[in-house]
Amino acid sequence: MPHRPDASRPTLRQVAALSGVSLKTASRALNGEPYVSAPTADRVRAAAEQLGFRRNAIARDLRAGARSPLVGLIISDLGNPFFSRVARGAERRLRAAGLQLVSASSEEDPELEQALIGEMLERRVSALLVVTSSDDHRFLDAERRHGLPVVFLDREPADIVADCVVLDNRGGMRHAVEHLLERGHRRIALVGDLGRLATQRERAAAFELALTAAGVDDWSRYVRTDCHDAATAERAVRAVLDERPAPTALIATNNLITIGALRALRDLPERPALVGFDDFDLADVVGVTVVAHDPERMGEVGAEQILARLGGADGPSHRVLLPTELVPRASTTLDT
Amino acid sequence: MPHRPDASRPTLRQVAALSGVSLKTASRALNGEPYVSAPTADRVRAAAEQLGFRRNAIARDLRAGARSPLVGLIISDLGNPFFSRVARGAERRLRAAGLQLVSASSEEDPELEQALIGEMLERRVSALLVVTSSDDHRFLDAERRHGLPVVFLDREPADIVADCVVLDNRGGMRHAVEHLLERGHRRIALVGDLGRLATQRERAAAFELALTAAGVDDWSRYVRTDCHDAATAERAVRAVLDERPAPTALIATNNLITIGALRALRDLPERPALVGFDDFDLADVVGVTVVAHDPERMGEVGAEQILARLGGADGPSHRVLLPTELVPRASTTLDT
């Protein structure tokens, strides 16, 4: 089918002309405003139908310097199930309020993140949800002061105070460590994501704290970080298992790392215990103990904060802490 | 942080005023157009910076009846890893061409799908990528004729001829069946998705064909369809395994169904062989034979077709068939 570059679409003016009314009357009829007689409205609607008219939202949004009914979501990677679920939750909640989600992946690159946010600001999105990879949020703060609701998801900014929805990373990690300590493990390895991510730092700090509190002080030799995909994690796990004495248990700080760990452990005759942060689709089937939480809920709560701000809520910044739950499964309850 | 409803943003006019030039000169400077002296340009840029100016893309796009640089993607569920990967692939390819992806979930509801498409058309997206849940595409066809590039992903429309990118569903299913037949299976169960989906119908048809060709003719008693989530699939699998004589093998027609099947099979003393359509994250670890393919590639190829059409390509509709590959793993190669 040939693509005709600009087969011009009918405008409201043409609909008005065809139905023999003024522009404004046509506008009123199609927007279901009051003060249009039923027959007139019908005539206009018929004309619109006949011409295949579609209101031009660009023009509509421009009117009165209005913002568009779009809400931007910046995530590190749409392909990661954790983030795609966050997106789904946000989309659902926003749609119910008549807003539409526009998401973009920053690929964990602060510069790309800034560029994407810039594009969204130009598009005059009504609000922004951001899983930040950056540590400099001054320019966003300026936008916020300009009246743009911004909610940080999953990763709390260190340099500004803002609305955010984060997981109970410390509590989750503490439970994971205690769970292993209770089962007699003392040599516990930690395989983690990029050290510059807030979530990662919190989880690592809680790991250290819990072990130190239990009197374990050579924990640091079993720590590996900066694994940002399953393949890197798989190698890191193999490496840390080569330490002597070998760790008897392993904590993976997110879903991707857990997958890498499972690959590394697959063919081992004697597997260390494993706890993964983030629940995932087959965790129950594979029998992996996890620190579970609800990614969709994160998106929903973020969307709700946005809606509250758009509705005029004026209070101080609000920080929502989402709970985590340790789900014990075979990877820590069976002896290998 | 208080949300000031319309703390008006600076406009180009204000930038021009501050830098003492005309509107048009400011516009030229900020858009890097030629014919602006370097010092003038610098002055304008400084003023823009100082005011925190951001070009208003709504106004820009309106000018010249232009379309927005947005491309719409309609998928059934952003939360499904298959579709989120398709989205990622499309996003990446489009972004490289300066376009931005806007995705929305139709939740497999034809009416919602149509509403979402309508919104995108109003927003004047440059093109549309759609995983359709509907069987009526006349209105989309009208838009196509109006000059809007539309590419169907994963599911080919039955009622119109259009650009599309689909999997080799028949080939994939045939290989799955043959793989099982070669291993001596004759009683093969099929657990499938909603019967109204094109992919599902193709896969089911190929299943029937391959079995009939092999002389198996009581295949239909082992077929269960309309499972659209893991929980339903799990129940369907349990039910079909209760048939007597029981099936010795099972084919799950997509990733969600495979997950449900794995849950159903988990505690069985004697597991039937299993082949799943769609590869998934832990298929290797769990050892599930799958009909694999590349969802990101689907998104990329779709995006490329869009770009070609936007670039003026004028040929007839193009149908791209993406290959599938049978990846044998323990679920069909080990005897239980």
Place this chain on the structure above:
DNA sequence: CTGAAAGCGCTAACAG
């Protein structure tokens, strides 16, 4: 190199 005028398609005011 720079500026003034016109207008994209629509809706908010204000008349009739």
Place this chain on the structure above:
DNA sequence: CTGTTAGCGCTTTCAG
């Protein structure tokens, strides 16, 4: 109930 006028913020003519 309906029509006219103005203008959102920007870019495109077309003159300086």
